[in-house]
Amino acid sequence: MADINRKIVLAERPDGMPTLECFRLEEEPGAAPADGEAVVAIEHLSIDAFIRTTLEADSYHGSVPIGGTVSALGVGRVVESRAPGLEVGQAVFAPLGAETRAVLPGGMLQPIDDSEVPATARLGVLGMTTGLTAWFGIHSVGAVKAGETVVVSAAAGAVGSVAGQLAKIAGARVIGLAGGPAKVAYLTDELGLDAGIDYKGEDVPARLRELAPDGIDVYFDNVGGELLDDVLDQIRERARIVICGAISQYQNMNAVRGPSLYLRLAERHARMEGFAVTHFVEEFPKADAELTALVAAGRLSLKEHVLDGIERSPEALLTLFGGGHTGKLLVKI
Ligand SMILES: NC(=O)c1ccc[n+]([C@@H]2O[C@H](COP(=O)([O-])OP(=O)(O)OC[C@H]3O[C@@H](n4cnc5c(N)ncnc54)[C@H](OP(=O)(O)O)[C@@H]3O)[C@@H](O)[C@H]2O)c1
Structure with a gap:
């Protein structure tokens, strides 16, 4: 199963609030990584409001074509690597997409340290x-x-x-x-x-x-x-x-x-x-250090609301807009 990729694709553009019919689950054989790329087994997806804007034909955050994989930020683990410096087992954050297995250039994968805080914190309180x-x-x-x-x-x-x-x-x-x-x-x-x-x-x-x-x-x-x-x-x-x-x-x-x-x-x-x-990318390390210190001191926390399974990603997006969650909305793969 590890070599099969399950992904949520855009079946039709929504007119107003999306419906589940706007999305389709597809399976495909997992692609092999090219030189400089790594394969990531996705563990959690961040359900963000910007995903809705990418379903339009024209969007500030980039547009998903009909039949294309729906966008999502996520965290996962490298399972195969032809990217220098990225070892198998490394936890990473990246724009992985609403799928189970992503193949991306090493430069797009941000290594994360999940020894002190769970990787999901990189999508939520520290995300x-x-x-x-x-x-x-x-x-x-x-x-x-x-x-x-x-x-x-x-x-x-x-x-x-x-x-x-x-x-x-x-x-x-x-x-x-x-x-x-x-x-x-x-x-x-x-x-x-x-x-x-x-x-x-x-x-x-x-x-x-x-x-x-x-x-x-x-x-x-x-x-x-x-x-x-x-x-x-x-x-x-x-x-x-x-x-x-x-x-x-x-x-x-x-x-x-x-x-x-x-x-x-x-x-x-x-x-x-x-x-x-x-717009603040140069200042990310400073903000990250402050947030990390607050979390470590027990002064800042964020509840997680997790839906299980890639097939629930469309439902998760509807939940985000309907307010059916409290705290950070995630999909566990
Ligand atoms: N500027 C940036 O770089 C940036 C980055 C990330 C996110 N954002 C923005 O941050 C906002 C929150 O995003 P999030 O990911 O944290 O989502 P979220 O707050 O976890 O979920 C969205 C919430 O919006 C509320 N809502 C939905 N429709 C509403 C309406 N018509 N009127 C009032 N409240 C409504 C719902 O809560 P209730 O149950 O309370 O209605 C829902 O829980 C979004 O606007 C997003 O675009 C901006």
Whole structure:
């Protein structure tokens, strides 16, 4: 079986929210590595929102052709190597794809040390699209300071869970927005945030007024849409709006709804700044060292929600958008 590759391919482009019919499981004989390449047995895939954007014909993150393997970052282990410096048994992180066995040039495989922390941490709390994203959003873009009031959206998800904890560690008062009372309880009881708002069941503007009567200094936004306007309306002078993502908009990238209250930025001398984590690649070692130290000290953690089997990757992507998980969503191969 080791030589068979099982992969999820794009059967048809979604129109709006993808359905399971947009994907197909295929099997093929495992390709042999060329000179400079290695074969990786994939162990876990990171389920990230950007995967949805790659299903479009045109995408910032690159487009998957019809019949092509769906994109995904992942971790796995080298099982065969013709790449100098990569030994069999080495754990690696890479854009491996939604498959069980990947053949990639050695230069694309980042060796990881899984002796102290499990390899899945390299997708989650220490991962580029989760922990590092939260770190740069909170510190480099949001410049969160002690005593400030910070609001985080999708706060019970992967990036949001880490962002909220990092803002607390920086000494801020943190309010998380999440869908449903169970997630709100998770924010306060497990992540230690000061308060949570159930955006599905509560009046968000009223609750923000109650919880942040002096206004909001930093908004770490993962969601966009209406919630962005709700927060913009209540920002303080010199507020920073961090555009990390806009998951409410990814099903219709050609008609993204922008904020209608953006003039609050002018009225309150505030700024809105977006970023992609890859803009900070030179600073990854610094952020990684800080995150690693926080995890080792027991001050930062991230729950994992794991679906078992490559065939469940399409379901996992739908789970991500439906919010059927808490913390980091992974597929175990
Ligand atoms: N800038 C970067 O470089 C970068 C890198 C990685 C990720 N991101 C962005 O970070 C954000 C979070 O990604 P993640 O991987 O950590 O996912 P996640 O937060 O683990 O999962 C997404 C969450 O979004 C919430 N959600 C879905 N639709 C929503 C809607 N219409 N309104 C409000 N909330 C909604 C759901 O939680 P509820 O149950 O609470 O609704 C869901 O759990 C995404 O926007 C992603 O694009 C940015």
